[in-house]
Amino acid sequence: MRAFARLVSWLALAGTILPPLLFFADRMDLDQAKLWMLVATVAWFAATPVWMDRGRE
């Protein structure tokens, strides 16, 4: 479960930075980039608490 969550987090980070880069390279329009960033944001905050910082609680 933690390994899967970690994978989702990495994908979410990629999904946060790739849309602006693709927009810069003219491979994606801005509305699409904003939408993908939102999806990546939701994924990051859903997956990351599962594995990050658990040991400190």
Place this chain on the structure above:
Amino acid sequence: MTDQTLPASREPVNEYEREPVPERAWLGFRSFVGQYAGEHTAGTELMIGPLFIASGVSAIDIVAGLIVGNLLAVLSWVFLTAPIATRARLTLYYQLEKICGRRLATGYNLANGVMFCFLAGAMVTVNATAAGVWFDFRMPGLNDLYPNSVGWVLAVFVMGALMTIVAAYGYNFVARVANIAAPWMVLVFIGYGIVGLREIGIDSIDTMWTQAQTLIWKGGDPLPGQVKFTIWHVLFFAWFCNMAMHIGMADLSVFRYARKSWYAVASASGMYLGHFIAWLAASILYALQLHRDPTNTSVLPGPLAYNACGIAGLICVIMAGWTTANPTIYRAGLAFQAIVPSSSRYRVTLFTGAVATLAGMFPAIAMKLLGFVALYGLILMPMGAVVFVDFWLSGKLGFRRNYAEATGTRFNWAAGLTWGLTLAACVAIVAMGRLQIYFVGLPGWFVAATLYVVLSRLLQRKEGR
């Protein structure tokens, strides 16, 4: 630009407050990298970047000034703060109490608490601009000093109240959210810059620098009401915006946990992600706004972020403001609580948050953030010089180290006069127009160090007779 916290998600300054941090609690290098990266990518970075543009800074000035200024800040942590922190392993407050006495340390706490309140107020202001994207109310302009609409006051009130309640009752929850959000936030800040570059018309890395000089950081006159910034302003601002933390020694409380003093190099993560990339990205967004409508000079992080990265961008503004206001309000509360130890921590934090919220209603602090941050560092800097001189030079220059502890005095006049006279000298220099507030901290440190040596020798010689 933010305040200091302890590593990870611990509540700040509530462990080993009056004893050296034991070896079992020392932390590794990575703890500090994450902490500095997260804390210096704050909501206020979205104010500072645009204010550089408003100050008419040129491309070479901002890039070179930030590279060198941030390097000097890192070196200040490495060579001034961390060596003392890893030898004494005490909080600044306790160290000050040993040197200055309880009464003077309380005065420092009061000054620190008040400055933290205003800083948290600026963070509340930033968050309230996010509310302006969804609710149609008039938001403050670049030169507004007072609240200018009922909607604005209500937005600040709601944001401030939420932050305050959470700081009082859910500190650890927000601290955990801050840790989780940090890597994502850094990438969203980078995203702001990339989108801004493309939107302003830069579509190739090859021509980026040339176009940046004509489209983004154009130099020339500042906007009306702003101070013109040169490379020296940028350099000194980047160096001194966290002056309270490094030269002012507030981060003794952080690096007392470091296994080695060189771990202070980790502060580079905060400087170059937050105070370089985030400032540049935010300034690009503001340049884009001016490019589209030169009459729209308002610095409103919410709309700037929303236009670039949509709802994710807006969430980042709220998150960045919230996660940094949380420890700031909390820490201001701790500073005040040290003055009235019998008061409940929750009640003090609620009071502090209320003051910060009130301050946040006045856009003057956020819109004049460059000057405020310089003032903040300046006010706390002399005590950093006192700690430095007392720790390293007291024996060599013939006066007693930790004077208050050794003599039982509650007010070390040498330290108190050093603080007051240094600030008076700095204010006089600025008022006479000899130096601007951004630069005066440098000679001010030497004034403070010299005064403390001279006054300590005089005072202790007099008492020795």
